[in-house]
Amino acid sequence: MSKLSQLHEEILPCQRCQLARQRTRTVPGEGAENPDIMFIGEAPGYHEDQQGRPFVGSAGQFLTQLLASINLKREQVYITNVIKCRPPQNRDPLPGEIAACRSWLDRQIELIHPKMIVTLGRYSMALFADGKSISKIHGTAQKKGDIIYFAMYHPAAALHQQSLRHDIEQDMLKIPAVLAQAKSVAEVKPEPKPEAKQLNMFGG
Numbered sequence: 001m002s003k004l005s006q007l008h009e010e011i012l013p014c015q016r017c018q019l020a021r022q023r024t025r026t027v028p029g030e031g032a033e034n035p036d037i038m039f040i041g042e043a044p045g046y047h048e049d050q051q052g053r054p055f056v057g058s059a060g061q062f063l064t065q066l067l068a069s070i071n072l073k074r075e076q077v078y079i080t081n082v083i084k085c086r087p088p089q090n091r092d093p094l095p096g097e098i099a100a101c102r103s104w105l106d107r108q109i110e111l112i113h114p115k116m117i118v119t120l121g122r123y124s125m126a127l128f129a130d131g132k133s134i135s136k137i138h139g140t141a142q143k144k145g146d147i148i149y150f151a152m153y154h155p156a157a158a159l160h161q162q163s164l165r166h167d168i169e170q171d172m173l174k175i176p177a178v179l180a181q182a183k184s185v186a187e188v189k190p191e192p193k194p195e196a197k198q199l200n201m202f203g204g
């Protein structure tokens with residue numbers, strides 16, 4: 001069994017917070033083991049809780065379409081959430097629940113070691129850009145360590161709001177170029193030269 005599958009097995013019986021009492025299933029995450037891109041949403045909803053899989057409801061169908069717009073299938077990326085259990089009535093995750101779940105996510109990131117993390121929604125964006133407004137930073141990337149973080153609106157919000165829908169579709173289309181640049185930065189490992197501003201498209 002792979003280390004990632006072992007981690008999923010560890011997550012399944014998790015009792016670290018109160019959400020364990022009401023969930024049907026834990027939703028660890030799924031997808032490729034060594035993908036370039038990892039998507040992080042907020043929390044499982046009704047369908048995810050029933051099936052134990054992330055993004056399988058209407059927001060998930062939209063995410064699958066968005067991935068197709070850049071020629072990616074779900075199996076080519078890894079998809080997970082900030083918290084692994086559904087909050088009752090789909091309420092927002094509480095700070096204590098996010099904190100209790102954090103080390104699962106950290107271990108997933110460490111094992112998967114993606115080149116790029118795409119955050120879906122505010123809670124996920126707060127992992128790398130706490131205090132920023134998603135309306136300001138969606139569609140932009142920042143490098144932290146050797147991972148590129150790219151913020152997007154949550155597909156569930158964008159599904160029913162035409163202007164957000166346009167934004168999320170356009171942001172998705174930027175991902176291949178951001179990733180291509182991330183790859184060349186990682187592979188060539190250039191000496192930092194002030195005149196060669198390789199990362200200027202990441203705003204840093």
Ligand code: URA
Pocket residue numbers: 041042043044045048053054055056057059060081156
């Ligand atoms: N919304 C999320 O944030 N995650 C899911 O898995 C489904 C809906």
